[in-house]
Amino acid sequence: MLTVASRINPPLSLAPTEIPHPILPCKSHEPQSPFLSLLQNCENLNQLKQIHAHIIKNPPPNTRILLNKLIQTSCSLTHIDFARKVFDQIPEPTVFLYNTMIRAYASNNSRKEGILLYLELLHKGPNPDDFTFPFLLKACESLSLGKQIHGQILKTSVSSSDVYSQTSLVTFYLGIGELELARKVFNKMPERNVVSWTAMTTGYVQAKRFDEALGLFHEMQVGEVEPNGVTLVNVLCACAHLGAVEMGKWVHGYIDRNMNRIDFNAALGTALLDMYVKCGYIKKALRVFEDMDDKRSAFMWNAMIGGLAIHGLGEKALELFSLMLASDLKPDDITFIGLLCACTHSGLVDKGKEYFYAMEIDYGIVPSIKHYGCLVDLLGRSGHLNEAYKTVKKMPMKPNGAVWGALLNACHAHSNVELAEIVMEHLIELEPLNDGNYVLMSNIYAASCRWDDVAKVRRFMKDRGIEKTPGCSSIEVNNVVHEFMVGDALHPQSKEIYSVLEDVAARLREEGYIPRTSFVLQNIDEEERESALCHHSEKLAIAFGLISTSPGSTIRVVKNLRACGDCHEATKLISKIYDREIIVRDRNRFHHFKDGTCSCRDFW
Ligand code: ZN
Ligand code: ZN
Secondary structure: OOOOHHHHOOOOOOOOOOOOOOOOOOOOOOOOOHHHHHHHHOOOHHHHHHHHHHHHHOOOOOHHHHHHHHHHHHHHOOOHHHHHHHHHHOOOOOHHHHHHHHHHHHHOOOHHHHHHHHHHHHHHOOOOOOOHHHHHHHHOOOHHHHHHHHHHHHHOOOHHHOHHHHHHHHHHHHHOOOHHHHHHHHHHOOOOOHHHHHHHHHHHHHOOOHHHHHHHHHHHHHOOOOOOHHHHHHHHHHHHHHOOHHHHHHHHHHHHHOOOOOOOOHHHHHHHHHHHHHOOOHHHHHHHHHHHHHHOOHHHHHHHHHHHHHOOOHHHHHHHHHHHHHOOOOOOHHHHHHHHHHHHHOOOHHHHHHHHHHHHHOOOOOOOHHHHHHHHHHHHHOOOHHHHHHHHHHOOOOOOHHHHHHHHHHHHHOOOHHHHHHHHHHHHHHOOOOHHHHHHHHHHHHHOOOHHHHHHHHHHHHHOOOOOOOOEEEEEEOOEEEEEEOOOOOOOOHHHHHHHHHHHHHHHHHOOOOOOHHHOOOOOOHHHHHHHHHOOHHHHHHHHHHHHOOOOOOEEEEEOOOOOHHHHHHHHHHHHHOOOOEEEEOOOOEEEEEOOEEOOOOOO
């Protein structure tokens, strides 16, 4: 039965077709078995079976070596079931063979079989060695089993200091989200090469624990471990999320100094660009983009287009899109999200609609729910509320919270209480616990002085235990991040900050500024509401920026929520009166305030 295959299948190159048994056992005087070279050139299962048949029929003296090689080749050709059949016929397989099989199972999504074979190894096989654990941990998905393997590694004296087993343990714990356990193993490692450091920083970034990722990078520098490209991508990602631009700039300098060693590829370039975008340095981001020149991937073009969009540089984003097309790169669905977002943030309604319809007709990209969300946002912000609502009702898929949320924002911006109430019914169903929606709804009522309804929303939230996320703004001065909550007096320079705010209020009044008190939620009297507005977190951060940075320098503030309308108006005037450029990153985008205007042109 085993030899039939040789007649059906094209024979291996060693033997001509006319010979019935083309593969013959090697003669004793030959220096190397022909099977070995046959195995090296083997391409499919039938050829593997042919060779196996011949070995079994006429076992050559080096049968065991040949069977080992046969199993290896079968595994590398991903014929794992066949490899296992051969494996099971071998009396007392070596640990090397067990490792080969476990690795094959782990690499080919047969995790369970890999684990079962390991248990068999423990039960009746030889002792596992340093090469067993990395493969095994790759197959392992359960914490309890992982802990058992961890114990086994500690017992196997050689492995307890083996850097590969230890790194695999770190990667395993990170993979199942056990960051603390990963860190424990990592801390105890006698030798930490760059791979384990990178695994650990990746774990922190994936778990959104950006502070710890940067802390680890600092330790790495103290330990004089040279980071690789992947480590730097992680660090830049953490910087982007934290707005830690000084660290980000340091990484940029480090890349420049180590160009001979670090591969400055599209992924690293994109991470650097993204860091500058998210920290508010759009010009620097553009320079990185220009410097990447021929190394630009579609991913990088998308990041730049999206970056220009959230900085309100819509026209520039559209210009870049034309250049992208000219460079023969195909736009994808993400490119169009960036383009629609660019049109939204710059009020380019007709252009945005044009792109939305062109994406399917000209580029064959079917709009997803995200694209519909962008279209609703585009129409809504520019005041085309009916058209936006019609779009939501006509969408080919069920609108989600993001789509309705965009419409609610539009209702807020254009004071449409009736539509807001309809929208809110859907949002309560889809996102019952999203505090932002309720706060927006109560702001919509407050803007129309419907205080009873404001109270109703408040009560609704209270009854369901939904708490409002407090506004929080931060500003980095001399490498220290200062955080402010609304009305907070905890900062050591609080007194000075509040006196600056009084000065600001007086100078704003001189300029004819009237506080937009409808942005205060409580139903309190006018004077109280005015002072509550003055103490919004972004105003505190800006006031601190005014007293703690040199005149004329740019003030950069990061806010966790959407910018409030009153603060937005006030910041415009502050930028003019104090002759400062003020850049505020809120939850949705960047606002560049200069000479009394904002880059968002009030579309936000
Ligand atoms: Zn405010
Ligand atoms: Zn703005």
